[in-house]
Amino acid sequence: MKHDVIVLGGGVNGLGTARDCALRGLKVLLLERGDLAAGASGGNSGLIHGGPRYMLSGPKVTERACRDSGYIQRLAPHLLFRIPFLVPFTSRRERQSLWERAVAYATEVFFSTYDVYQPLKRGKPSVRLTAEELYRLEPGLRPGLHGAVTFDEWGIDAHRLCVLNALSAKGHGADVRTWTEAREVLREGGRAVGVSWVDRVTGERGEARAPLIFNATGAWSPAFARRQGATVKMRPGKGVHLVMDRRLSDYAVVCNAVDGRMMFVYPHQRESWIATTDDDFYGDPDDCEATADEVEYLLEGAASVFPSVRQARLTRAFWALRTTLHDYGPNEDALSREHELIDHAAEGAAGLFSFVGGKLASYRAQSEEVTDRILRELSRRPVACQTHEEPLPGGEAVADAAALAARHGVARAVAGRVVYRHGSLAGEVLRLCDDDPRLRLLVCREEGILAAEVVHCVRHELVRKLVDLRSRLKLAVGACGGLDCARVAAQLTARELGWDPERTRRELAELLEAGWRERRAVLSGAQLAQEELLRGAHWAVGA
Amino acid sequence: MLVVGGGLAGAVAALAARARGATVLLVRRSPGATALFGGAFGVAPDLDALPGDPLLGRRSPLESARRLAARRPSHPYAVLGVHDLDEALGFAGAQLSVLVEPADGRPRFLAHVSGGLAECGLCLHSQAAGDLRRVRGLAVVVGFSGHLGFDARLVAAGVGRLTSAGGPRSAAVEASFFTGPGDGALRPFDLARALEAPGAAEALGAAIRGVLPRGASVALLAPVLGINPAARVHARVEAAAGLPVAEVVSDPPSVPGLRLDATLLARLAGAGVEVLDGEVAAGGGPGRPVIVAGETVEAGAWVVATGRFIGGGLVRRDRMAEPLFGLPVIASETGAAGLTLAGRSPVSLTFRERTAAQPLLAAGVAVDPACRPLDEAGEPVHARLFVAGALIGGHEHAADQTGLGVAILSGWLAGRGAAGEAT
Ligand SMILES: Cc1cc2nc3c(=O)[nH]c(=O)nc-3n(C[C@H](O)[C@H](O)[C@H](O)COP(=O)(O)OP(=O)(O)OC[C@H]3O[C@@H](n4cnc5c(N)ncnc54)[C@H](O)[C@@H]3O)c2cc1C
Ligand SMILES: Cc1cc2nc3c(=O)[nH]c(=O)nc-3n(C[C@H](O)[C@H](O)[C@H](O)COP(=O)(O)OP(=O)(O)OC[C@H]3O[C@@H](n4cnc5c(N)ncnc54)[C@H](O)[C@@H]3O)c2cc1C
Numbered sequence: 001m002k003h004d005v006i007v008l009g010g011g012v013n014g015l016g017t018a019r020d021c022a023l024r025g026l027k028v029l030l031l032e033r034g035d036l037a038a039g040a041s042g043g044n045s046g047l048i049h050g051g052p053r054y055m056l057s058g059p060k061v062t063e064r065a066c067r068d069s070g071y072i073q074r075l076a077p078h079l080l081f082r083i084p085f086l087v088p089f090t091s092r093r094e095r096q097s098l099w100e101r102a103v104a105y106a107t108e109v110f111f112s113t114y115d116v117y118q119p120l121k122r123g124k125p126s127v128r129l130t131a132e133e134l135y136r137l138e139p140g141l142r143p144g145l146h147g148a149v150t151f152d153e154w155g156i157d158a159h160r161l162c163v164l165n166a167l168s169a170k171g172h173g174a175d176v177r178t179w180t181e182a183r184e185v186l187r188e189g190g191r192a193v194g195v196s197w198v199d200r201v202t203g204e205r206g207e208a209r210a211p212l213i214f215n216a217t218g219a220w221s222p223a224f225a226r227r228q229g230a231t232v233k234m235r236p237g238k239g240v241h242l243v244m245d246r247r248l249s250d251y252a253v254v255c256n257a258v259d260g261r262m263m264f265v266y267p268h269q270r271e272s273w274i275a276t277t278d279d280d281f282y283g284d285p286d287d288c289e290a291t292a293d294e295v296e297y298l299l300e301g302a303a304s305v306f307p308s309v310r311q312a313r314l315t316r317a318f319w320a321l322r323t324t325l326h327d328y329g330p331n332e333d334a335l336s337r338e339h340e341l342i343d344h345a346a347e348g349a350a351g352l353f354s355f356v357g358g359k360l361a362s363y364r365a366q367s368e369e370v371t372d373r374i375l376r377e378l379s380r381r382p383v384a385c386q387t388h389e390e391p392l393p394g395g396e397a398v399a400d401a402a403a404l405a406a407r408h409g410v411a412r413a414v415a416g417r418v419v420y421r422h423g424s425l426a427g428e429v430l431r432l433c434d435d436d437p438r439l440r441l442l443v444c445r446e447e448g449i450l451a452a453e454v455v456h457c458v459r460h461e462l463v464r465k466l467v468d469l470r471s472r473l474k475l476a477v478g479a480c481g482g483l484d485c486a487r488v489a490a491q492l493t494a495r496e497l498g499w500d501p502e503r504t505r506r507e508l509a510e511l512l513e514a515g516w517r518e519r520r521a522v523l524s525g526a527q528l529a530q531e532e533l534l535r536g537a538h539w540a541v542g543a
Numbered sequence: 544m545l546v547v548g549g550g551l552a553g554a555v556a557a558l559a560a561r562a563r564g565a566t567v568l569l570v571r572r573s574p575g576a577t578a579l580f581g582g583a584f585g586v587a588p589d590l591d592a593l594p595g596d597p598l599l600g601r602r603s604p605l606e607s608a609r610r611l612a613a614r615r616p617s618h619p620y621a622v623l624g625v626h627d628l629d630e631a632l633g634f635a636g637a638q639l640s641v642l643v644e645p646a647d648g649r650p651r652f653l654a655h656v657s658g659g660l661a662e663c664g665l666c667l668h669s670q671a672a673g674d675l676r677r678v679r680g681l682a683v684v685v686g687f688s689g690h691l692g693f694d695a696r697l698v699a700a701g702v703g704r705l706t707s708a709g710g711p712r713s714a715a716v717e718a719s720f721f722t723g724p725g726d727g728a729l730r731p732f733d734l735a736r737a738l739e740a741p742g743a744a745e746a747l748g749a750a751i752r753g754v755l756p757r758g759a760s761v762a763l764l765a766p767v768l769g770i771n772p773a774a775r776v777h778a779r780v781e782a783a784a785g786l787p788v789a790e791v792v793s794d795p796p797s798v799p800g801l802r803l804d805a806t807l808l809a810r811l812a813g814a815g816v817e818v819l820d821g822e823v824a825a826g827g828g829p830g831r832p833v834i835v836a837g838e839t840v841e842a843g844a845w846v847v848a849t850g851r852f853i854g855g856g857l858v859r860r861d862r863m864a865e866p867l868f869g870l871p872v873i874a875s876e877t878g879a880a881g882l883t884l885a886g887r888s889p890v891s892l893t894f895r896e897r898t899a900a901q902p903l904l905a906a907g908v909a910v911d912p913a914c915r916p917l918d919e920a921g922e923p924v925h926a927r928l929f930v931a932g933a934l935i936g937g938h939e940h941a942a943d944q945t946g947l948g949v950a951i952l953s954g955w956l957a958g959r960g961a962a963g964e965a966t
Contacts, residue, residue, distance in 0.1 A: 292888035438691045438727035487657055491694040501658050501700030516897035523889040524859050529852035536941030537794045540659025
């Protein structure tokens with residue numbers, strides 16, 4: 001089959017572009033070598049923030065991000081949740097020095113400038129808090145803070161944002177192939193005309209043809225381009241997050257790492273996250289993992305505002321690579337979050353374009369820009385972009401969890417989680433329980449996952465492997481590591497996809513392996529006992 | 544004599560000491576890893592056996608333990624020696640005879656709920672008919688049509704992998720059972736309790752009888768045949784089904800684990816061991832009084848069987864520590880026995896491959912051949928202080944299928960040793 005565009009990479013930029021292209025009538029093929037959001041789009045801070053940090057260096061980034069954040073709220077209201085931030089005024093002394101007071105004042109002014117952008121994303125204006133007000137909100141903060149300024153942001157389940165874009169793209173005719181790696185760009189007379197690919201599940205190989213190839217392989221793209229004799233310059237920055245088993249605070253708190261870098265400790269869904277490191281990364285992206293030194297660096301920074309993080313239960317550390325534009329000289333933090341579309345025509349591959357940089361929060365605008373360009377390159381008539389209006393699947397309306405719980409006979413809390421993940425499609429998920437009461441089996445008590453939801457996902461959400469349920473449902477991702485859910489989910493998935501028992505056991509082993517990678521750097525206290533339990537539970541599942 | 548910890552290791556130590564005439568007090572804070580085990584008493588898997596090797600010719604647990612000891616010098620079998628293993632297993636089997644089949648020196652092969660296989664030295668009565676080494680003909684795995692928690696097909700495929708090695712042929716069927724409105728959402732314990740009700744086990748037996756293919760020689764079931772042994776669920780199902788019935792090995796939450804825990808407590812009481820619910824704090828020791836649940840306790844000899852991370856015998860916060868005596872914690876499985884790992888990071892004590900032996904999870908105290916813990920200098924800490932079970936380092940007890948074998952051997956040695964010292 002012939003396509004108009006082949007998109008390489010199932011991160012938010014590849015998927016957003018595939019969706020936009022499909023909505024504008026192009027025949028799209030998207031190839032992703034792993035699961036959707038396997039790269040930075042899954043391993044980021046999960047914030048649809050306006051990027052106040054970039055207000056000074058790149059106010060355009062801030063404005064675009066804020067405007068797009070507003071759109072994303074309209075497209076997928078169920079996936080977003082408000083995260084109010086506190087920027088405490090710190091001091092090493094009993095009373096603030098003049099300099100510290102000046103910094104506090106500057107901070108306040110800074111965020112009142114950010115307030116200008118807040119209406120774009122339904123954000124609340126910043127507020128100056130006294131020390132007393134601050135401690136009333138977050139009594140666990142270390143003593144001696146002199147007050148704070150607030151600012152308002154939104155959190156999101158970034159994995160699901162990607163999945164919804166993929167589903168929408170598919171719904172509008174795109175072919176989305178996960179676990180399929182692009183190998184070589186096929187060329188004819190200085191033009192890129194297609195790619196060869198290999199399916200990593202079946203081993204099948206093939207070629208796909210299209211006049212335009214959009215390379216959105218994130219941190220993998222420098223190496224990918226090099227193999228094709230082309231150049232993508234990038235300064236990949238490794239970012240590690242730590243995750244706690246519960247919410248440590250109700251508010252996000254901005255703090256400083258030992259080297260002065262800005263970090264934050266914040267609630268994200270039912271967990272608290274510590275974000276993040278930012279270090280140049282020269283290795284193979286596939287080898288990336290969290291190290292002991294990164295864990296300690298983050299804990300030290302977080303403990304400078306919440307001393308009790310030292311007692312908290314860390315459940316995992318996850319990582320990803322920022323795809324930052326190349327620049328020689330500046331510190332990692334100071335690198336621009338702008339993006340760039342590279343045209344490889346001069347390297348003998350006309351029709352091949354690579355995307356570098358950008359932000360999750362601005363994915364829609366980035367995709368729109370890329371799609372406009374693609375239409376021009378293909379000499380198509382311009383078609384108006386609809387991605388700022390057309391809801392993502394489930395984003396059409398907000399479902400009433402209490403009513404659904406009553407109608408389908410499931411717990412209110414479970415229905416709430418299903419609504420969070422599926423929005424207006426929650427009823428469709430829960431209806432499965434009416435037809436087959438066995439699907440009321442609660443597979444995960446932590447995330448509130450019913451057997452019905454596993455089945456729904458496998459049927460409708462482009463699941464090819466058991467590990468895909470990590471990103472779709474956070475299955476086997478939390479503190480329990482898959483103790484209860486892993487085997488049952490494997491059985492359910494096997495039924496749906498017709499896996500034989502050997503395959504089922506292999507898939508189960510891979511699911512457990514993925515969780516182990518994320519936990520291994522933080523095994524301590526109760527989480528270490530949990531690992532012992534988990535290994536006792538799953539010893540019979542070999543490699 | 545005082546035993547700290549009431550898992551299998553502590554219980555065997557108490558019973559072995561009692562059998563030698565000691566007066567024994569056992570203190571335990573809560574159920575430990577023992578209450579989570581799946582039903583198969585792992586002693587020593589045969590590391591040299593290939594999947595296709597005939598089951599009948601497989602090595603005995605004792606021989607496998609000997610080979611394992613030769614290969615892994617920091618494993619407790621290597622440190623303690625295995626000459627007393629058969630006697631210890633025999634002792635444990637006899638003490639737990641209401642629940643456990645007698646040891647006969649041969650390995651048993653049981654199907655696991657995940658489709659894997661468990662090789663073990665002892666097993667429960669309710670599992671014995673499912674020993675794939677002995678079953679001839681056709682093993683039929685029976686699922687419940689109304690419940691998705693147990694996948695008969697997956698288990699049958701696991702059994703089928705042994706057919707060429709002389710195991711039975713296998714098949715999977717579904718019995719129409721647990722089809723009530725809320726049954727699909729039940730958890731293993733709920734299923735087990737439901738089967739204890741009058742008539743339930745018989746109804747299940749009849750349902751099984753109705754779906755058995757011709758030539759079935761055993762029915763393998765989910766490990767949910769009752770929690771309370773007095774309800775005799777297994778025997779009732781078997782009688783109604785009209786053929787031998789066996790539970791497969793469980794993963795947690797494990798009904799067989801709960802049964803073992805209850806049986807241990809009953810046996811301790813029967814043998815005249817005083818059991819106290821409570822926590823032993825640091826500061827005590829042989830001849831040094833300690834306050835437990837408000838009572839002052841003094842004992843001439845101590846057996847510490849506080850388990851690993853689940854039991855609480857080891858804790859890791861910033862560092863790894865043994866909280867009762869501050870015993871040094873060693874690494875193992877790496878070949879570098881004696882390596883002090885207290886302060887090292889989890890990353891440097893684990894391997895990237897999940898299925899590799901993980902030093903972090905094999906951490907524990909070092910012992911001499913009499914089960915006495917060693918100090919930094921490699922000397923016994925105290926002549927009358929003993930340790931047993933998962934607290935002993937050098938084996939990844941939860942995952943290497945030697946956990947309960949080590950608990951029994953070391954419990955037996957420590958209990959006898961302590962009784963000898965105490966009297
Ligand atoms: C630590 C961290 C925190 C961040 N926090 C935020 C935040 O809070 N808010 C925000 O707005 N932005 C944030 N970002 C930035 C944001 O995550 C990224 O800009 C965005 O996700 C990049 O998406 P992408 O699609 O370009 O790349 P990726 O998501 O990395 O996608 C690339 C994809 O290509 C696939 N691929 C690679 N090679 C091939 C091949 N040969 N064939 C097929 N597929 C291939 C990969 O598997 C991968 O899925 C953060 C980034 C990081 C690293
Ligand atoms: C999920 C799982 C499955 C397993 N499956 C198998 C299997 O199939 N086969 C196999 O051979 N092995 C298996 N194992 C391993 C086996 O269960 C253990 O190795 C064995 O039970 C350890 O026994 P123990 O008595 O040493 O420790 P535990 O059973 O953990 O007992 C420790 C006891 O010490 C008590 N304690 C601790 N500190 C104190 C204190 N300060 N004061 C008072 N009491 C204290 C605890 O409360 C507890 O009662 C499994 C383990 C797990 C976790």
